Amino acid sequence: MNNPFRSRLSGRLSIIVVAMTTVILAGCFGDAKSWRSKDITGLMPELAFELTDASGDTVTADKTDGEIRMLFFGFTSCPDVCPATLRKLSRAVSGMPDQWQNDTRIIFVSVDPQRDTPERIKSYVDFFSDRAIGLTGEEKALRALSKRYRTTFGYDDPDAEGNYNVSHSGAVYVFDRKGNARLLFRPDLTIEDIRTDLVALAQESGV
Amino acid sequence: MIGLNWLAPYDFSPATILGYVLVLGFYGYGLLKMPEDNRPGSGRILVFVVGVMLCYGVMQTRFDYYSQYMFFIHRGQHLILHHLGPLLIALSNPLPVMQFLYSRIKPGIRRALSPLGWIYRFLQHPAVASFLFVGLIYFWLWPPIHFNAMLSRDLYWIMNWSMLLDGLLFWWLILDPRSPVSGNALGYGKRILLLALVAVPQIILGATIVFSQGMVYDVYEVCGRAWPMAPETDQLLGGLITWIPPAMMSILGILIILRRAMREDGKAFPYSEKLKATHS
Numbered sequence: 001m002n003n004p005f006r007s008r009l010s011g012r013l014s015i016i017v018v019a020m021t022t023v024i025l026a027g028c029f030g031d032a033k034s035w036r037s038k039d040i041t042g043l044m045p046e047l048a049f050e051l052t053d054a055s056g057d058t059v060t061a062d063k064t065d066g067e068i069r070m071l072f073f074g075f076t077s078c079p080d081v082c083p084a085t086l087r088k089l090s091r092a093v094s095g096m097p098d099q100w101q102n103d104t105r106i107i108f109v110s111v112d113p114q115r116d117t118p119e120r121i122k123s124y125v126d127f128f129s130d131r132a133i134g135l136t137g138e139e140k141a142l143r144a145l146s147k148r149y150r151t152t153f154g155y156d157d158p159d160a161e162g163n164y165n166v167s168h169s170g171a172v173y174v175f176d177r178k179g180n181a182r183l184l185f186r187p188d189l190t191i192e193d194i195r196t197d198l199v200a201l202a203q204e205s206g207v
Numbered sequence: 208m209i210g211l212n213w214l215a216p217y218d219f220s221p222a223t224i225l226g227y228v229l230v231l232g233f234y235g236y237g238l239l240k241m242p243e244d245n246r247p248g249s250g251r252i253l254v255f256v257v258g259v260m261l262c263y264g265v266m267q268t269r270f271d272y273y274s275q276y277m278f279f280i281h282r283g284q285h286l287i288l289h290h291l292g293p294l295l296i297a298l299s300n301p302l303p304v305m306q307f308l309y310s311r312i313k314p315g316i317r318r319a320l321s322p323l324g325w326i327y328r329f330l331q332h333p334a335v336a337s338f339l340f341v342g343l344i345y346f347w348l349w350p351p352i353h354f355n356a357m358l359s360r361d362l363y364w365i366m367n368w369s370m371l372l373d374g375l376l377f378w379w380l381i382l383d384p385r386s387p388v389s390g391n392a393l394g395y396g397k398r399i400l401l402l403a404l405v406a407v408p409q410i411i412l413g414a415t416i417v418f419s420q421g422m423v424y425d426v427y428e429v430c431g432r433a434w435p436m437a438p439e440t441d442q443l444l445g446g447l448i449t450w451i452p453p454a455m456m457s458i459l460g461i462l463i464i465l466r467r468a469m470r471e472d473g474k475a476f477p478y479s480e481k482l483k484a485t486h487s
Contacts, residue, residue, distance in 0.1 A: 043359035073431075147218075150358050151430040152276050169431040184358070186429055 035200070036193035037174070037183045044173070044181035047071065049145050051109065051135040054122035059135060061179060067105040068201050070185070071173040073146060073153060075112035075166045076124040081187065082108075083128075085172065089185075090129035092194035100202040103177070106132035111142050111153040112166050149173055149181075176201055217272035220364065227263045231256070237304035240311075245303040258295030261287050262371055275357065276433035278424050279444035285370050286448055289344070290456050293374035297382040298463070331380050333393060337401050340377040341408045343369060348412065348449070350423055357426045377405075381460055386471060395468040399461050406457035413450020417443055 047061040047069060061069075070089055074082035086108065093104050108125050110116040113136045116124075121134030136142070146152055151169035158164040172185035174197075183197055216224075234255065238246060247255070264270055265284045274284040312320070330336060347356060347366050356362040381402060385392040393401075416423060419442070428438055 038354070040358060043355055043362070045360075146431075150275070150360065150363075152272075152433060153431055154434055156435065165435070167431055167435050169429065171429040184429070186425070 035183060035197055037185050037189055037197050040173075040181050040184045044150070045148060046181065047175040047179040048148070049109075049135075049141075051137040051141060051145070052118060053133065053135055054118045056118050059133075064105050064107070064133075065179060066177050067103055068177060068198060069105045069107055069175040069179075071107045071109065071149070071175065072171075073109050073111050073151065073168045075110050075168070076116050076120055077112065077163070078166070078168075081168075081170050085170070085187065086125070086128040086132065088189075088191050088194060089172065090132065092191045092198060093129060093131050095191070095195050096199055096202070100199060101131065103202050104131050104198060108132055108134045109142070109145065110134065110136040111146065111168050112155075113137065113139060113142065174198075174201065176204075213269045215269070216267040217269055217275070218360070220267065223266055223364075223368075227259065227267075230259060233308055234301065234304055237308045241304065241307040245307070247300065247303060251299045254295050255299035255301055258292045258299065261295070262292035265292075266367060266371075273433050275363070276427065276431060277436070278427050278441045279448055280433075281357075282445040282448040284367070285344075285347075286452055288367060289340075289370040289374040290378075290453055293371070293378040294382070294456060294460070296375060297378040300382075300384040302384055327376075330376055333380070333397055333401055336377050336380050337405050339373050341405050343373050344409060344449075345412065348416075353424055354426045357430065378460075382463065388471060395464050398464045402457045402460045402464070406454045409453045409457075410450055413446050413448075413453070416446030416449055419446075 050058060050060050053059045072082075072085055072089070074085070076082070086106070089106050093101055093106070096104070106125070106129055108121070110121050116136055118134075118136065121136060125132040125134040137145075142153070146169070149169075151171070153166060153168040156165040156167070170187040173181060174183035174185065176182045182201060185194055185197075238252065265274065265287045270280070270284065273280040275281070309317075330339065346352060347370070356366045380393060381398050383392045387394040422428060422438055423442060424445070425438075427441060432438075432441070
């Protein structure tokens, strides 16, 4: 067992394997795709939800199948992130070639069902874009959906007037026509970057 | 109800729960059935169970929720999975229990398990073990990889399990109760050297995170924090947890090894000789 030659051999072998692993791992990180946003292909499950729309009806993800969907969590009393993101998405969409505009859908999910009634959400999203729909649901359904996309939300304590802040994801999850998770828009992405990626995605899985 | 909520897993993983049940089950079975003179005392059993339950706690309770949405709690989770939990498990010296369980395995199955032994011996080569120990920390904290690991449920589980298994391997190599004087275990000098060597890159990494100007790990910003906390504070705390406790644990490990080495100094029969003799 204690053959010195064998133990020296196994020692050298170990070092070689360590060196090779380093090289192989380094090779893994080369990215061929040139998306401007974060590519999340294969990292997240396909789009699925069961929420309530502006008219109080239940909506599932397959109702928007065939469209490029941008899922965003927020609330209508949101002072900064939500309006900024919705404005950005809406401008990116409206700057796309006409043929692709109708293939996009902004899905705004309110995680503040206490204050956000379906009507309130509708007037809110309609203000930004006609390609946007606003959804909400019971907190349990919203928790399940946010957990599915590895995010969370929380409520601050209300102030004297009953107003409270809601912490939520600032990211936009983008799904292709088949509902596969494809891209993640970080808050710092420009309108131009968003538009470029949306067009690329629309062309790629074009009709 | 609140207590129950805290103990319930955030991301229920049947495989993880089964793994822990099997570990504790086999350990308990071994304790009950093994000859009394080899059986670990109650202190060692307690240390083993605390080590196992700490790891379980950070994987399958509400703690896991906060680990997913706060960087510094995530660092705390890895501190337990990669350092504290495995250190306690190795320190409790479950070797007699494992040897007893091994003796109960049928020879045919033992032969089938021998490839595992080769993998184990390869992973326990000091160079491989220390490279893996530090390499895994760097790998999972490499910003693009970290971002993906926090976005993907599968990667997240692979990350946590790989940290736990690697922690067990490393701390077992360091705290191996068998004496290097009478057996094949790693020499005390080498163990001390390894502990000192792995501390340095961890200190560098932790300090880099603490002193970085911008946000290194923006996934927590992108995906929402568990509660509103300044991102800089979160990152600073996370960096400190990466930096100081692991370095302290290396020191602790060195002290434990020094104590063992000093106890064995000048002794014709090292204290662990008895242990080995009963199982050869």
